[in-house]
Amino acid sequence: MKRLIPTLKADGVSIEFIMLIRTILAASKEIAFRVSQGELSGILGSTLDENIQGETQKKLDVLSNQLIKDILLGDDQVRAIASEEEDDVVAGTPGAPYIVAFDPLDGSSNIDINGQIGTIFTILPARDDVADDSPLQFQQPGKNQVCAGYVLYGPATMLVLTTGGPTRCYTLDLTHGGYLLTQPEMNVPQDTQEFAINMANSRFWFDETTRYVNDLILGEEGPLGKRYNMRWNAAMVGDIHRVLTRGGIFMYPGDSRDPKKPAKLRLLYEANPMAMLLENAGAKAYAGKQRILDIQPDDLHQRVPVLMGSANEVDVCLSYYSE
Structure with missing residues (x-):
């Protein structure tokens, strides 16, 4: 099966952009491991805090947010980040080409019952006409996205990703720790029941x-x-x-x-x-x-x-x- 990086290269994605995607996925692998350990990793249950949305935070919410935040702020391709769990934009590397927004852990109510949860992310071009930490950086229509994806933590950890071309699905291979291409092109049936x-x-x-x-x-x-x-x-x-x-x-x-x-x-x-x-x-x-x-x-x-x-x-x- 084809690996992630050769697939992205074949799609014409630059090596710098591939490295940014890999940065996000490095955090996802750590989250996937913590999820697989369940109560053994001490991440079940709620905190005493609420996020900006007024929702009670789960321990894994906080952990996931910090993991992704820390790893992205260390990437020189990221000018700013925005998280569903954060009040404001956080500035990264000045002059960097991209901004990243993410929901660190979607489906928090499923954490304690061992149900489906995931990480959602989007990458947009940074704006040079506003401050790095301005909310205006992210006030762009969705059609400006240069990458969108999610990682689904289930019986298998799966990455669904597009960089502007087909939507592809990858599965995390635990034998070597990489994402392998398992659905080269996802196509949603036009009709449904x-x-x-x-x-x-x-x-x-x-x-x-x-x-x-x-x-x-x-x-x-x-x-x-x-x-x-x-x-x-x-x-x-x-x-x-x-x-x-x-x-x-x-x-x-x-x-x-x-x-x-x-x-x-x-x-x-x-x-x-x-x-x-x-x-x-x-x-x-x-x-x-x-x-x-x-x-x-x-x-x-x-x-x-x-x-x-x-x-x-x-x-x-x-x-x-x-x-």
């Missing part, structure tokens, strides 16, 4: 979402004319990996639960990198009626509604919002 949504929020949904999900549940007897199955991992990395592997539609729509936070998922750390991975695999990704990668951010921790997955099913869902 699977959907992923948090049904516990249904009483807060807006009418369009309620009507669409109700029609999904009606199956063959409803207007969509086919039976659907629901899947929900409570970790975006797990749900999106399933969509990339066999198709499906993933939804975290806006709702009325908290008027100050009408959406759940973060544009920079979650929606943009996942949208790039999916679009480069033939799927679609929207926030309401707008393509996610076209959104001009206005805040470092901006939240957006998310609808992404198999192209034809996304179109069906969007039709409910246009009625």
